Amino acid sequence: MTAVRQESGTAELRELAERAGRDLEDASALEILRWAAETFGSRFCVTSSMEDAVVAHLASRVLPGVDVVFLDTGYHFPETIGTRDAVGAVMDVNLITLTPRQTVAEQDAEYGPKLHDRDPDLCCALRKVRPLEEGLKGYQAWATGLRRDESPTRANTPVVGWDEKRRKVKISPIARWTQDDVDAYVAEHGVLTNPLLTDGYASVGCAPCTRRVLEGEDARAGRWAGRAKTECGLHG
Numbered sequence: 001m002t003a004v005r006q007e008s009g010t011a012e013l014r015e016l017a018e019r020a021g022r023d024l025e026d027a028s029a030l031e032i033l034r035w036a037a038e039t040f041g042s043r044f045c046v047t048s049s050m051e052d053a054v055v056a057h058l059a060s061r062v063l064p065g066v067d068v069v070f071l072d073t074g075y076h077f078p079e080t081i082g083t084r085d086a087v088g089a090v091m092d093v094n095l096i097t098l099t100p101r102q103t104v105a106e107q108d109a110e111y112g113p114k115l116h117d118r119d120p121d122l123c124c125a126l127r128k129v130r131p132l133e134e135g136l137k138g139y140q141a142w143a144t145g146l147r148r149d150e151s152p153t154r155a156n157t158p159v160v161g162w163d164e165k166r167r168k169v170k171i172s173p174i175a176r177w178t179q180d181d182v183d184a185y186v187a188e189h190g191v192l193t194n195p196l197l198t199d200g201y202a203s204v205g206c207a208p209c210t211r212r213v214l215e216g217e218d219a220r221a222g223r224w225a226g227r228a229k230t231e232c233g234l235h236g
């Protein structure tokens with residue numbers, strides 16, 4: 001396996017991503033992350049919503065001190081911030097917290113209060129999409145915890161793919177995992193999880209846009225409930 005050059009161009013990275021997506025489709029999560037670590041080194045990071053620390057834990061096993069990027073939108077549950085702090089304290093990772101350009105108060109002053117209720121796409125663009133775009137600038141590849149079983153919109157998630165929006169390699173090492181696989185890994189390795197997961201939440205996002213899920217609903221049904229919106233723009 002050869003590391004890609006820092007100055008590798010978009011076409012080269014895209015081709016690399018597409019080939020790896022095919023070659024690694026049946027590989028384990030650790031093998032996928034090992035490929036990422038060997039290929040991109042420090043130009044690779046993991047993003048985490050702090051719903052759980054599974055991908056961060058997996059990545060730290062193949063790349064100790066790996067950058068773990070968390071987006072602090074200013075709207076998180078205290079439990080999510082607590083999970084982030086615990087991850088930074090006990091895991092062998094370099095925790096990086098990204099923040100939007102404006103505080104919630106500054107955004108309220110410019111756009112009016114509760115923008116999330118009136119225009120969630122704009123709120124997500126300001127508080128998630130833009131800060132992540134800026135925060136990922138120094139990386140060639142980023143890993144996510146996306147899984148195919150989470151929702152129909154994620155059913156075709158490649159284990160390695162090309163993120164055209166950010167022009168980076170996007171790695172989803174647990175794309176093929178089920179919730180049972182996640183639970184088993186958490187139990188086996190004592191991985192930190194967000195306490196809200198045992199309080200009726202199946203997917204944890206910003207507090208104003210997240211509710212508990214009902215029996216029979218898919219994991220992301222509690223996000224932007226009652227709206228057509230299913231993704232925040234980071235993955236769609």
Ligand code: SF4
Pocket residue numbers: 073075115116119120121123124125127128205206207208209232
């Ligand atoms: Fe705003 Fe809700 Fe998006 Fe969070 S999830 S950035 S509160 S619209």
